[in-house]
Amino acid sequence: FSGVVRKGLKARIMGPNYEYGTKKDMSITNIQCTVLMMGTHSEAVPDVPCGNVVGLVGVDSFIVKTATLTDEGCADAYPLRDMRYSVSPVMRVAVECVHPTDLPKLVEGLKRLAKSDPLVQCSIEESGAHIVMGTGEPHLEICLGNLHEDFMEGSQLKISEPMVSFRETVTAESDRLCMSKSPNKHNRIYARAAPLGDELCWHIDDKDMNVHAEADERVRASVLAD
Secondary structure (H helix, E strand, O other), rough: OOOEOOOOOEEEEOOOOOOOOOOOOEEEEOOEEEEEEEEEEEEEOOOEEOOOOEEEEEOOOOOOOOEEEEEEEOOOOOOOOOOOOOOOOOOEEEEEOOOHHHHHHHHHHHHHHHHHOOEEEEEOOOOOOOOEEEEHHHHHHHHHHHHHHHHOOOOOOEOOOOEEEEOOOOOOOOOOOEEEEOOOOOOOEEEEOOOOOHHHHHHHHHOHHHHOOOOOOOOHHHHHHH
C-alpha cells in the first residue's frame, strides 16, 4: 500500500476478475468523500495516508467484496491478490418475504449482504428462491440478522431450515483400474481416480482461464498433461 486517498480523486478500480492490459472488471470513478470510521461514529476528512482504515463514498456500486484502487493514470499497476480462506460456504437457507411488497428490499438487501461479507454467497435458483450460503450456523445467523435489521430495515422474512451441502473427494490414488466401452463397442477407455495436484488446484483457485471449463479443449488438455 502507498500514497494518499483524498476527496475528489479520480480512482481506477480493478475488481477480482481484472486482467492486466484489458478493461475487464475495471472502472473509473470519482471518490466523493473520505471518512474515518470510529466505532458507531464517522468523520469526514480531506485526505487519508496509507496505513489507515478509511471509508470511501462513491465506489460502492463498482466493488463486490474486494478490489484494488489506484490513481486514474496508473495503467501499469497490478491488482492485489485476493485473500484465500480455509473455509467455504457449505450451509444454505432459502429466504423469502412475508409480504410480497418487500421483495425489492430483499433483492437490494442481498446485494448489500454479499458485499459486506467476503465468505457469504447469495444466489437465485431457477425456481426463483433466494439462497444465502454461509460457513456454518453461527455465521448464517449473523448474516441473516444483518439482512433483517440493517439491510431490510426490519422487514419480516420467512427463512427455511438450514441445509448442508455434502461433498466427497479423492484422497489417494485408486487401486482399481476401471474400463468403459464406446457405444459401438470398438473403443475401450481405461481410467484410474487420483487426487488433483497442488499446482493444478492453485491454477483453479486463481481462475486460470487455461484450465477453466470454457477454455479451448486442446489448450486445457496440454496444460493438464504438463
